[in-house]
Amino acid sequence: MLDEISYFPEDAEIKSGLTDRTGGPGERVAMVTGASSGIGRAIAVALSRNGIRVCALGRNAKALAETVAATQEYVPATALKIDLTADEGMDAPLRYIAQVGRVDFLIHSAGIIHQDRMENATIRDLDRQYAVNVRAPYVLTQRLLPQLIASRGQIVFVNSSAGLAARRPDVGQYASTKYALRAIADSLREEVNPKGVRVLSVYLGRTATPMQEALFQAEGRTYNPEVLLQPEDVASVIAHALTLPATAEITDLSIRPTRKP
Numbered sequence: 299m300l301d302e303i304s305y306f307p308e309d310a311e312i313k314s315g316l317t318d319r320t321g322g323p324g325e326r327v328a329m330v331t332g333a334s335s336g337i338g339r340a341i342a343v344a345l346s347r348n349g350i351r352v353c354a355l356g357r358n359a360k361a362l363a364e365t366v367a368a369t370q371e372y373v374p375a376t377a378l379k380i381d382l383t384a385d386e387g388m389d390a391p392l393r394y395i396a397q398v399g400r401v402d403f404l405i406h407s408a409g410i411i412h413q414d415r416m417e418n419a420t421i422r423d424l425d426r427q428y429a430v431n432v433r434a435p436y437v438l439t440q441r442l443l444p445q446l447i448a449s450r451g452q453i454v455f456v457n458s459s460a461g462l463a464a465r466r467p468d469v470g471q472y473a474s475t476k477y478a479l480r481a482i483a484d485s486l487r488e489e490v491n492p493k494g495v496r497v498l499s500v501y502l503g504r505t506a507t508p509m510q511e512a513l514f515q516a517e518g519r520t521y522n523p524e525v526l527l528q529p530e531d532v533a534s535v536i537a538h539a540l541t542l543p544a545t546a547e548i549t550d551l552s553i554r555p556t557r558k559p
């Protein structure tokens with residue numbers, strides 16, 4: 299079920315220059331889901347570039363190894379091969395945190411989408427999206443909450459513009475999971491702000507990732523990634539938001555492509 303696929307030595311050279319008020323390079327730790335692809339991978343690299351030690355979560359071992367390779371230039375990184383829909387897999391992140399001693403950032407980027415009108419949609423697709431997009435981030439956050447409170451950490455939920463408004467007839471299932479994710483984030487913020495933990499939801503428009511390429515293909519449209527949001531730009535905004543002093547919290551960010559694709 300789980301398998302730690304890469305672990306860079308403790309004495310690996312740390313090349314990042316950027317530090318913030320809460321720690322030097324490599325001292326702070328981020329757990330990033332969906333780090334084997336798209337936005338999650340870009341976030342893992344951006345955090346690493348900011349001197350943060352990343353634990354990259356995903357199912358695809360080869361793709362995870364590529365993420366770790368992209369981060370190792372800056373700070374040692376680890377990858378955990380884990381299916382987020384299997385509760386027993388959640389022990390691996392906890393073991394990792396026990397090993398490194400802390401977690402400061404939990405970034406939820408793993409997600410799946412299936413678009414269909416209700417008259418054609420299957421309940422199986424609804425359940426699969428619920429499992430990955432709602433249940434998994436809820437369970438993982440709950441498991442890591444004591445450690446995040448201990449570090450006065452930050453939690454990021456990568457949401458979607460569909461989590462704010464379900465404006466297309468085929469987006470009901472996916473949007474309902476992202477609405478739920480928004481509710482989890484908003485309620486959690488009320489719970490943990492008094493303990494110094496911050497919660498950020500990021501509502502994204504179409505971003506140039508394998509998920510979006512597959513959507514364009516399913517919609518029978520030509521995929522022009524250059525007119526979409528770039529995952530590196532999204533990651534850079536998130537990394538910047540996370541460096542704010544503890545007295546300031548960004549609760550919600552909406553990022554859209556300038557031109558409607």
Ligand SMILES: NC(=O)c1ccc[n+]([C@@H]2O[C@H](COP(=O)([O-])OP(=O)(O)OC[C@H]3O[C@@H](n4cnc5c(N)ncnc54)[C@H](OP(=O)(O)O)[C@@H]3O)[C@@H](O)[C@H]2O)c1
Nearest residue numbers: 332334335336337356357358382408409458504505507509
């Ligand atoms: N791209 C967009 O236009 C867009 C727009 C709005 C919001 N979003 C949201 O942004 C997030 C990232 O999307 P993306 O575009 O980067 O998609 P992506 O390139 O398809 O990446 C999805 C990631 O989720 C992981 N994942 C899926 N199911 C999993 C499972 N059961 N267990 C563990 N990991 C799992 C995948 O890991 P493995 O492949 O290794 O399993 C992969 O790393 C998603 O939450 C998505 O809803 C994307």
